[in-house]
Amino acid sequence: MRVIFLIFSLLTTFLLVHCEDPYIYRTWDVKYTTLSPLGVPQKVITINGLFPGPIINCTSNNNIVITVANNLDEPLLFTWNGIQQRKNSWQEGTLGTNCPIPPRTNFTYHFQVKDQIGTYYYYPTTSLHRAAGGYGLISVHSRDLIPVPFDPPADDYTVFVGDWYTKSQDTLKKLLDTGRSLGTPNGLLINGKADGKTDKPMFTMKLGKTYRFRICNVGLKDSINVRIQGHNMKIVELEGSHTVQNVYDSLDVHLGQCYSVLVKADQKPKDYYLVASTRFTKKDITTTAVIRYDGGKGPPHRELRASSGGMALVAQPIPIHSLEFDRHAARPNPQGSYHYGKINITRTFRLVMDSGSTVGGKRRFAVNGVSHTDGETPLKLAEYFGVVDKVFKYDIMRDEPLANVTNTIVAPNVINATFRNFVEIIFENHDKSVQSWHLSGYSFFAVAIEPGRWSPDQRKKYNLIDAVSRHTIQVYPNSWAAIMTTLDNAGMWNLRSVSLERQYLGEQLYLSVLSPERSLRDEYTIPPNELLCGIVKNLPMPPSHSAA
């Protein structure tokens, strides 16, 4: 008996010791490669020779360790869009949180994907590098103990759609730096490719099987409508939330957003086009990829417009109420409050974005009159080293728009946010183009998207019951959108326009969420390999926070 007990306890110890969450190690060679995605040779950022970059295929709670060898000729950072980096904005990879990786050096990112089961992607945040590629899928699977609300698909396909310019990122950057605009994109890409004259299939399906397509808009400027000829798409997940499974014949995917849809191969076995076209733009840009049925015969239909109508596609924006949570699905999201509608709002931000202004002869985009600029010293490091006074001021932006438009202020735009506050953020778009906003470090409840201007009585239009939790929200022209979240993740978090042009020219800001005791319970300490730059480069490391 005693022996059995001993063996049992040894086994238990063994299991406990070896139950540390698994590690995934990757080494990335990041460099320019000459490719011709639109038929014109240009410098594209590849990772280990791939464009799009390699898939990070992982399971919730995995530790991800990625060594980036920066073989570009410029400093580089990657961000892990949608991965929440709990207590760990050290790994966020934006210019406000990290010093960029100098050319010809290596840097190792180390983070854990927590219980965020779904579809995310990474991309470079420095310069206009995103316009040259460098992006790839992050797919987080559930551990076996957490069920997902649909059967395992026959296969799991990535569909990265995005607009693309044939100009190099240096040329595009020069355009913006000299006050011009990026102009109209030259085309659309699907997984780094455009419109084959070729009928080589990008995807294959077997009759009767169901497939998961993870669709992300990784582009720079335009919303994109995605559809598959003759097939419906059933939404099952968006940005880590399992949704009510509504069926669509086409889907608007706005900048920075990701959806998983299930597609059943239930049509005549032949070729079909997956069609992507720009939405809400003057000029319609369309591209296609071939989906082939295994053993099927016949080319895809030439008609690329939606099957219904035969007119130019007029897909309606998906009403926000149809993207609600699946109440019966597992929601492991630890910070997801199901009763968010009952929490009192502690701070309201009403952020107004306009069509841009000119400051000192340069074009800028601002939020409530402040246009963000990145300095030499990351904001997060200025806080950590206690030198904020030399780097930025908190709260130069007001929480609500100015009654009288004054001159745009160009400065680091940092909100002194309070840890665990429950905040409401309203994005008000006074411009003619669709906007898209991403919050790092959190997912938020997207409670309303409505036309017109916001006022407090509009709160009665909020979905306070089952709004979906996501990290990127679109704001239609002359409309507003409202989100809510609890600021329970200490760190320095970027709130940005996903439009590259707008973000680069100042339409972004940071939320500094400091835990009051600066305790290690609330936020990890600075990683040992942290790069230092700007005025903190040669400063002695401050004593580590006390463990609480």
Ligand SMILES: *[C@@H]1O[C@H](CO)[C@@H](O)[C@H](O)[C@H]1NC(C)=O
């Ligand atoms: C990704 O991981 C899942 C779960 O571990 C596995 O089923 C799938 O085959 C993997 N996909 C790829 C492309 O490696």
Ligand SMILES: *[C@@H]1O[C@H](CO)[C@@H](O)[C@H](O)[C@H]1NC(C)=O
């Ligand atoms: C960077 O990493 C690569 C791959 O691990 C290695 O070959 C190279 O020597 C490293 N370079 C530096 C400067 O550490």
Ligand SMILES: *[C@@H]1O[C@H](CO)[C@@H](O)[C@H](O)[C@H]1NC(C)=O
């Ligand atoms: C919310 O605010 C109301 C009115 O100020 C107050 O009565 C209520 O107790 C608050 N609820 C919570 C959960 O703090």
Ligand SMILES: *[C@@H]1O[C@H](CO)[C@@H](O)[C@H](O)[C@H]1NC(C)=O
């Ligand atoms: C805004 O401008 C109007 C008219 O120019 C003026 O009457 C008003 O006092 C100004 N309001 C503020 C808050 O400065």
Ligand SMILES: *[C@@H]1O[C@H](CO)[C@@H](O)[C@H](O)[C@H]1NC(C)=O
């Ligand atoms: C930030 O706000 C808190 C109140 O939430 C305040 O105590 C603190 O002094 C503020 N910090 C700065 C630098 O303004």
